[in-house]
Amino acid sequence: MKHIRSFFSLVSILLLAPVCLNRPLLAEEAAISQAQALSRAFEGVATKITPALVNIRAVTRATPVVKRGRSNGRGPALPPGLPAPFRDFFERFGDQLPFDDGGRAPSQGLGSGVIVDSKGHILTNNHVIAEADEVTVRLSDGRSFEAEVVGADSRTDLAVIKIDAPNITPAKLGDSDQLKIGEWVVAAGTPFGLENTITAGIVSAKGRSIMGGNAYEDFIQTDAAINPGNSGGPLADLSGAVVGINTAIFSRSGGYMGVGFAIPINLAKSIMASLIEDGKVTRGWLGVVIQELTDELAESFGYSSQKGAL
Known part of the structure; x- marks a missing residue:
């Protein structure tokens, strides 16, 4: 019996050995497969968003007075x-x-934008085209067109320009309210003049205010690389839908430091509609502004409670 038990034990060990030896290999293959799937997802986003991506050159002529x-x-x-x-x-x-009196020196700015419809409307940042005398748009296929400024809104830093171009591909606009913190996103644009650049990161936070005192700030924060030249370009989710417009970065060096900001596309949609329809955004005013009651303000009013409104 002892010999029989030993024989069966040996057989069991021999049968289980390949399984145990293959576990690290299977885990490695699974990790590679997951990475390849994510890579293909990024490739898919790039394929969908690049045709709608544009490079914007804004020229301001000198005006000596x-x-x-x-x-x-x-x-x-x-x-x-x-x-x-x-x-x-x-x-x-x-x-x-x-x-x-010095006048205004000539300047040239570079930025990005995204085609939003088949009529040639392009969504970008106001600061990309502000005070520009000439705006030129270069498509991802190399074609260039002069653009007209349809309208701009400095309070949200959004602008709409338009080109008369055949055979253009507009981007799909998504729903920024559905974005989740930690979700993968892709930023596209022309950083430092490098056209059709794609970078990836996650949604770091939502509802950010970076200037303070502006009721229209509701930024998406992301660690996807955003640099000078990315302004006005799209931030897209893994389905290829635009969920934001890249606008600003926090940087001590002037370049990427892992903290970028995009305007939610849901806010951009409403502003864009007004700009296309009227060339401007008209806002109502109730005469009431809500302000946080800080310790300094409470002390200045002789108010001891931490509750209340100004």
């Missing part, structure tokens, strides 16, 4: 200590001499 006169309300002040002959000359003839 020439005026006449001195600064008794009409021109520059005479410097103190000016020798008497020169002072007499400028006081007598200064209002006839031209001077240049």
Whole structure:
């Protein structure tokens, strides 16, 4: 019997050995399979969002302003200590001499945008096209078009521009209210002029206010790499639907530090509709503003309770 038991024990060990040896291999294969599935998901997002992604070049021309006169309300002040002959000359003839107040230097800005319909409307940030004299849009397929500014809203930092272009592919607009913290998202844009760049990260937080005192701030925070040039580009979920418009970063260096912000697409949709319809956003005003009662304010009003409204 002992020999029989030993025989069966040996057989069991031999049969179980391949299973035990294969467990690490199976775990490794499962991990690789999961990584490949995530990689394919990112590839799918890039394929869907890139055709709707645009590069925006905004040019501001120089505007030197020439005026006449001195600064008794009409021109520059005479410097103190000016020798008497020169002072007499400028006081007598200064209002006839031209001077240049500096005007505005020429500048060129780069940003991103996303095509939102087949009519050529493009959603971007207001700060990308603000004060621009010329706006040029370059599509992902290399075609370039002059764009007109349809409307802009500085309070939400959103703007709509339009191009007259055939065969364009608008993006699918999603529902930012359904975003979950920790969910994967993809940012697309033109960081530092590098067109059609895709980066990935997660939703770090929702409902962020980064400037303070603005009732229209409701930013999505993400660690997807956002850099200068990404402004106005789309933030998309893994289905390829746009859930936000990349707008700002927190940085001590001017570049990516893992903290970026996007305007929720649900807010952008309502602003966009007003801009396309009227060229502006009209808001009502109730005459009431809610403000947090801080310790400093309570002390200034002689108010001891921590409850109440101003």
